[in-house]
Amino acid sequence: MATEEDVKQRQIVEDRARNISHNVRCTECGSQSIEDSQADVAVLLRRLIRDEIKSGKSDKEIYKKIEDNFGETVLYAPKFDIQTATIWLSPVIVGGVAAGVWAYQKHRQGTNVHIMALNLVRWVPLTPRDKETMIDIPTPPLLTRRWWWTVK
Structure with a gap:
């Protein structure tokens, strides 16, 4: 049986993953975030985000990895340059x-x-x-x- 600490930890990972997923555009749909999309690439990206969070990466590092792999347009909030x-x-x-x-x-x-x-x-x-x-x-x-x- 899962302890209360494990449940809390899973909830933190889930909240962080959802927050990041809402700020990443689906590369297949274009108009939806990966949190809202059911496209295969969106499912894979959500899984990647959860794995990165579990491995101890910060949100900034996860955004950077996604941007490096898919380009700046995948993020809803592009850098100001x-x-x-x-x-x-x-x-x-x-x-x-x-x-x-x-x-x-x-x-x-x-x-x-x-x-x-x-x-x-x-x-x-x-x-x-x-x-x-x-x-x-x-x-x-x-x-x-x-x-x-x-x-x-």
Whole structure:
């Protein structure tokens, strides 16, 4: 008959094995953990995990062995490195670039006409009177957007 200590030890091994199995993806199913899958490879992996626990390996060592044998994608929680950081941060970077382009275009729309005119004729020699005339060119009013419900 099993002693209470043996029952406790088996329960600890079982709890650790289930915890690890929930964090490992089934290589055959792909969408299920090996704990939930009934595929042959999942059954073998669950047995391997229990054997490794009984032999005294830590959870970290077991994850490392599974990752070495099946690749990083078998784990539900991949390591955080420069590649995964790039994948996770790419939407933020793309959004920042889009916001920068939008702000630059808005800034260009608000540029005064006389500054644009001076930039156009930068290489053309101007007399002081021409420069004075260009500075006195009135700036057109900013265009205001009209919404569809606004009446003229």
